[in-house]
Amino acid sequence: MSAVLQAASQWKPQSGAAAISLEKVTAGYEGDMILRSIDFEVEARQFIGVIGPNGIGKTTLFRVIMGLLPVRSGTVRVLGRHLRDEASRRWVRLRTGYLAQQNDPGHMPITVFDSVLLGRWGRFQYRYWPGAKDRQRAEAMLDLVGMSAYADSDWRELSGGQQQRVSLARALVRTPQLLILDEPTTYLDDEAQKELMRLICDVHRSHALTTLMISHDRRLMNSTDAVYRLTGSRIERVVD
Amino acid sequence: MSLFEMLSLPFMRRAVLGLMLAGGTFPILGVLIVNLNLQVIRFALMHVGLLGGAVALVVGVDPLWGGVGGIAVASFLLGPIADRTRLNTAAAAGLVMTGSLALAFILFYKTGVPAMEAFNLFAGSVLMLQKQDMLLTAVLAVVIIGAAIRWYRDIQVVLFDQRLAAALGVPETAIRYVLLTLVGLAIAAAIRLVGALLLDALFLLPAMAALRLGKNLSRAFIWASILGLVTAGGGIAISVAVDLPIGASVAAVGVAVVGFSYPTEVLIRRKKDKKGVVNNETVDV
Numbered sequence: 001m002s003a004v005l006q007a008a009s010q011w012k013p014q015s016g017a018a019a020i021s022l023e024k025v026t027a028g029y030e031g032d033m034i035l036r037s038i039d040f041e042v043e044a045r046q047f048i049g050v051i052g053p054n055g056i057g058k059t060t061l062f063r064v065i066m067g068l069l070p071v072r073s074g075t076v077r078v079l080g081r082h083l084r085d086e087a088s089r090r091w092v093r094l095r096t097g098y099l100a101q102q103n104d105p106g107h108m109p110i111t112v113f114d115s116v117l118l119g120r121w122g123r124f125q126y127r128y129w130p131g132a133k134d135r136q137r138a139e140a141m142l143d144l145v146g147m148s149a150y151a152d153s154d155w156r157e158l159s160g161g162q163q164q165r166v167s168l169a170r171a172l173v174r175t176p177q178l179l180i181l182d183e184p185t186t187y188l189d190d191e192a193q194k195e196l197m198r199l200i201c202d203v204h205r206s207h208a209l210t211t212l213m214i215s216h217d218r219r220l221m222n223s224t225d226a227v228y229r230l231t232g233s234r235i236e237r238v239v240d
Numbered sequence: 241m242s243l244f245e246m247l248s249l250p251f252m253r254r255a256v257l258g259l260m261l262a263g264g265t266f267p268i269l270g271v272l273i274v275n276l277n278l279q280v281i282r283f284a285l286m287h288v289g290l291l292g293g294a295v296a297l298v299v300g301v302d303p304l305w306g307g308v309g310g311i312a313v314a315s316f317l318l319g320p321i322a323d324r325t326r327l328n329t330a331a332a333a334g335l336v337m338t339g340s341l342a343l344a345f346i347l348f349y350k351t352g353v354p355a356m357e358a359f360n361l362f363a364g365s366v367l368m369l370q371k372q373d374m375l376l377t378a379v380l381a382v383v384i385i386g387a388a389i390r391w392y393r394d395i396q397v398v399l400f401d402q403r404l405a406a407a408l409g410v411p412e413t414a415i416r417y418v419l420l421t422l423v424g425l426a427i428a429a430a431i432r433l434v435g436a437l438l439l440d441a442l443f444l445l446p447a448m449a450a451l452r453l454g455k456n457l458s459r460a461f462i463w464a465s466i467l468g469l470v471t472a473g474g475g476i477a478i479s480v481a482v483d484l485p486i487g488a489s490v491a492a493v494g495v496a497v498v499g500f501s502y503p504t505e506v507l508i509r510r511k512k513d514k515k516g517v518v519n520n521e522t523v524d525v
Contacts, residue, residue: 111455
């Protein structure tokens, strides 16, 4: 099936359906099982936060949900797909937007526009190469995050807050149904954090996304529908 | 003797063609080496080349083929070794470098083979190129250009952010392994062309300048290729004009190319800023 046809087949959740469902999931690395028999569910179109100190397994949880880390036992369903084969994992990745913490700009020169276009990988109009449709989508997403004026700028020269707004555009350019935010505000100052969180909340509502935010910072969770705490090998709902 | 008279000599034609092929394509790999922080693997691969040369001398084979074979195998294995041992590539390269150097010296000591013959591999000589060297360089040039075009977007994502690449589903491990292998094979060929000590002139110097001048990866590749040709061509011309060793002349031109990239970058930026101001004024009106 071509990438364009795949893009058309979106998951259509029934009311109350789970966008993410982990049942008795055990996962980790070579004898070091970080998640043990975890049950976790995220309803479609909810904004869920997962908190926990650094090194507790938040990234492992994200890798399991993205199908990047095979589970030792248990069942993982994302957007209605059981992640047991590569085809299902690929299907889910094509419908998932990913925003990580600010990365090291590195040495590679890249324009802001091109860096957004990278998010279309796997959905390019001409398989290996982006077409007019991809470019239009990238322009629209840059406009959405208020960064159109910087389209031709060098990505490395943006401030941390601007880079994260562009990274959000990159996550959205994929036309995702699920948005995963992995410590999105790390290294940002308070003002940039507030600005990015406001933008994320707006996008979550306007695009009817299921959003999962992983962070060590409890203060970011004010806008979420529910917060879960990852402690050791368990995950439990935080009751305010 | 003029350059044209020199080109009538078959060994000189091979030297010029070999250097131009390498100059036009190896700096593309240099761009990847800088971006993936693979500088240290050059040293590791050179030392594996020394071990390969030592093994070849022990079994009575041309040390050149031992060296090239050793480098090819090591570059193929370096990525998986780094991943299996959970070391970063630089640390894995350090492990391979010291291990192969130790083994090479043990071989020299125990078998009594002439160590200097193996060390001669590091010298290289573009004037001694044979048809098989030309073939290896030409095939590599085609493969490097082909890979850069076919996997351009994949390479771009991997260089930009390896976590993002994994999340998007880009086969980043495979891409990294293929790039490491290509870098290793090109280093093996470059050692033959200019010697181990000067191979940075072909790989890194044009790449460093290109990364200052290109505004995205494709333009950095094109700049690297152009500046690599300037480095190789300029080196040959100066070598002929003032009777200098070719390898040293190529390296000297490479250093000059990096030097010129700084003011050129400033000029490009000023031009861009000026254009931006003009555009803004047009919008304001």
